[in-house]
Amino acid sequence: MTSRTWSGRVLTGVATALILAFTLFPIYLMVSMALDARANDGKRKLLPTDFTLDHFSFVLDEGNFATYLRNSLIVALATVVVSGLLALLAAVAVARFRFRFRTSVLILVLVVQMVPMEALVIPLFVQAKDLHLLDKLLGLVVVYVAFSLPFAIWMLRGFVAAVPKDIEEAAYVDGASWGRMFWTILMPLVAPGLVATSIFSFIVAWNEFIFALTFMSDESRYTAAVGLREFFTAYGNDWGAIMAGSTLITIPVMIFFVVVQRRLSAGLVAGAVKG
């Protein structure tokens, strides 16, 4: 439906431009300052004048950011694998089987999804301390699996349910066992959903801040999101370094996200609206 009148078209154009400016300005500022030799100059222009990669090499070499990024990557990948596996099994159970308390399980998953991570940081910190999981990447993985799991189950359930039952039944008629049907029929069809869910879990783990801040006191165990704080000092903020670090954190996630946007939003809508 396009606007019919000339003024309507101008209005649409202006609104579109304003929205693009609002959404992209912080991202533009982040990347352009990361690449600007004059990033810390109070008189710098919005358009970078001196192009440089110095901020990146500074944060990676002297700022320990390579270590922080590696920690973040290990934690995020481990979270993706574990939560993807657990969620897939659970999603198949609730989407494909009829059993007593099935609805109760679904309600439980929905309710725990709403439990704020922020409210559980105190008991989980005490638990992690008792189990000697503080200052260990494993401690964060365990927490992130728990927090990405409810949403992953909820989303994958939609993808599993979307696979027509006839295909499964045809496999049984051909004499396949349940396990064989699962791996050769269901898995390939659910794979796109699994990719979308994995990216969601990755983002949860990659972006998380409070637990990473609370659990890690040893600097060599910082994740990137927490390590960024090191560039804020009492002597002034090194904005070039902050923006370079921010760019390194933001851009991979952004590319992931934009690539899977359709699947993710379809899953969100299916999960949120269709119940």
Place this chain on the structure above:
Amino acid sequence: MPNRQSWRAWLLLAPGLATLAVLLLYPLYRVTQLSFQDFGLRELNLGGAAWIGLGNYQQLLEDERLWQIVLPNTVGFAVVNVALTVIFGTLVALLLFRLGPWMRGIVTTAIMAAWAVPAVTGTYAWVFIFDSRRGPAMRLMDWLGLADPDTTNWFDDRLTFFAIATINVVHHGFPFVAVTVLAGLMTVPKDVIEAATIDGANAWRRFWHITFPTLKPVFAVVTILSTIWDFKVFTQIYLMPGGDGLNREVLNLGTWSYITSFGQQEYGLGAALAVMLTAVLLIITVLYLRVIFREEEL
């Protein structure tokens, strides 16, 4: 084979449910238990804690800061941000719906990019934009003669602090609303809209009489989810200058709970605050569930 079926289902569910039980349900119980205890650094290191009943809650309810600073900050911020996020997101969705496929693709991609910005780095970008000395916003206001960078620090004042946080949170939150409402708009039957247009209904009337009633469940869902997210906002406040407890005027339930626990080592008191936050969120969740269950059976 109903028996075999349910046996297999529970086997598939077991690892996931066990994880949720140990890492979400048990801590939920534990935080409630802690909120009834005098649990400080000593108890953390040596174990054991004295049961003080409602002592922590009593202390909090008698604290002026709860009523004058923390609750207004939390509730006011959530109300304003939910309203702005939902309205702005809906307007963007309506705009996207009017655009041609090519422009729609570009704007959707930009919105997704904004959505993908982590709370941490997004907050730093906005903090820089409003920075007293170098921020583009301050330099613009200075150039317009509306603010003096030498005497103005927007992060010191409660109202401007939360105004900046609002821009940050709306920027981060509106993409979800826009994308979800757009998906809903696609399902509104075209012929009904066309019939209304022929009958002379303008865009405003068409929205309130056709689109809104049809998409009511969608709006309910985005409103409730945004409410939950904005009530418990932590990172975006904590990482702003003064938000980590330095400026007592800008505390909300989440940051106060965190600072009480990990700054002052009063874990019991912090847990009581966390329980209050969770209780509010659970009430909103119940509303959310009722909306979903009214729509369709699971």
